[in-house]
Amino acid sequence: MRMRAVVALGATLTLTAVLSACSSGSDTAGGSQTVNWWTWDDKQAAAYKTCAADFEKANPGTTVKISQYNVDDYFTKLTAGFVAGSAPDAFQNSVQFFQAYAGQNQLLPMDDFIAKDKFDLSRFSVGVNAWKFTDGKQYALPLDWAAAGLYYDRDALTKAGYSKADVESVTWNPDDGGEFGKMIARLTVDEKGRRGDEPGFDRGHVKTFGFGQIAAKDFIGQTSWSPFASSTGWRLGDKESWPTVFNYADPRLVKTLKWARSLTEKGYAPKLGEFTSSVSDVDLLSSHRVAMEIGGSWSASTFAKIPGVKTGVAAPPYGPDGKTRAVMSNSNGNNIWAGTKHPELSWKWVSYMGSEACQSKASRTGTFFPSIPASMDAATKALAANGVDLSVFTSMLKDKVLYPSPVYGNGAAVQDALNPLFEGYFAGQKDDSVFADMEKQSRTLLAKN
DSSP states (O other), X not given: OOOOOOOOOOSOOOHHHHHTSOOSSOBOGGGOEEEEEEESOHHHHHHHHHHHHHHHXXXXXXXXXXXXXXXXXXXXXXXXXXXXXXXXXXXXXXXXXXXXXXXTTOBOOOHHHHHHHTOOGGGXXXXXXXXXXXXXXXXXXXXXXXXXXXXXXXXXXXXXXXXXXXXXXXXXXXXXXXXXXXXXXXXXXETTSOBTTSTTOOTXXXXXXXXXXXOOOOSSOTTTTHHHHHTTTOOSBSSSBSOSOBOTTXXXXXXXXXXXXXXXXXXXXXXXXXXXXXOOXXXXXXXXXXXEEEEEGGGHHHHXXXXXXXEEEEOOOBOTTSSOOOEEEBXXXXXEBTTOSOHXXXXXXXXXXXSXXXXXXXXXXXXXXXXXXXXXXXXXXXXXXXXXXXXXXXXXXHTTOEEEOOBOSOHHHXXXXXXXXXXXXXXXXXXXXXXXHHHHHHHHHHTOO
8 A cells, every 4th residue: 555654764763772662562450462553544444453353352352452643643642652662562564664663773673474384475466575674584564555546437438439348559769659649639628619639728727637637746756747757667676675776867757757747737637736735536537637546556446436426446557568567565564572472372373364364354444455365355345346457457467467566675765856856847936857867866876775
């Protein structure tokens, strides 16, 4: 699942300081124990409570306390917990903070537990290698996975003269957008009913944009420009794990981002800042302000249930060669804090969360994709009965359309430095020279711990 991390890490901590403090998972009277687990995702918090009830029943005297905090505060609170010795026993984490936490010895390696219990990591479809640190040890179990899909208003598509088959087979190129670029223009309608490919179209008074918020300050572009750039063969890092540079000056990316900016200049897509940050992708489709957009898989069930809108979903377009799709997939991890007073119990809970039984039960809500294929199949079947079709995402997984998001270091600093540059470019305040600057800054920041 995507994670909007916007906070910087606190001071560097030492393992000695952590282990001398008290864990939040303290013993209670009568020998009973509590394991504390944190997440920033309110939906996963609710979903995993069903597993917690089963876990407590199977482990008498054990209580699982699940706490959820807004993502804007989550990592600040987590870092403060490391300092104060009150961090949770286990917690959901993003790869953006993996290097920092592992480098500060805040995470408990799981290798001994995995070996002792003969825990089979091959059960997970994605994400295992994302949680191996530079020391070669495994510091988390994959908790979920996410990708991007192309959501569209089926009625708007039909009125524009296109079919479901058209959007599922459409191709794109960074020069002029190809057939997909033509589709976007056709789907765009101004306030007088003229389409983007018709004479007199007024780009200053658009009623419905053909495409959503592709101009993004997000330096990864997971749900905006990344699926397009990736279809050309471009990848963010020079290596899959622990890259030394982000390839922002690559001509394939430069052409892709110039095309993305041209959509806003032509009035086919909203400019950066056109809508407030509180307006979601689902809001835009439901209000008919956009006809089609890239959105996260974690919103699939919400898109499917928009009142008054028949929503379709497809994989992002094929690339310039007419046959390549490539979509970044990321996986959040389940860490154990190095300072927990209950390492065995924490592992027992985390490994249970990584079981088919738990993931199959928790993922029936459709609010996240489980990392175990059998559980994903179970969730897909359960949601299909409620009118939510996830086959597009399961097909991308099985057809190897997905590739892993790179694991990189110094994430908060990279985000703070690069997001403003993307924002400046899409706002028209910076020219193409910004890409070389982005790449240079990424090299410097990724080299730091």
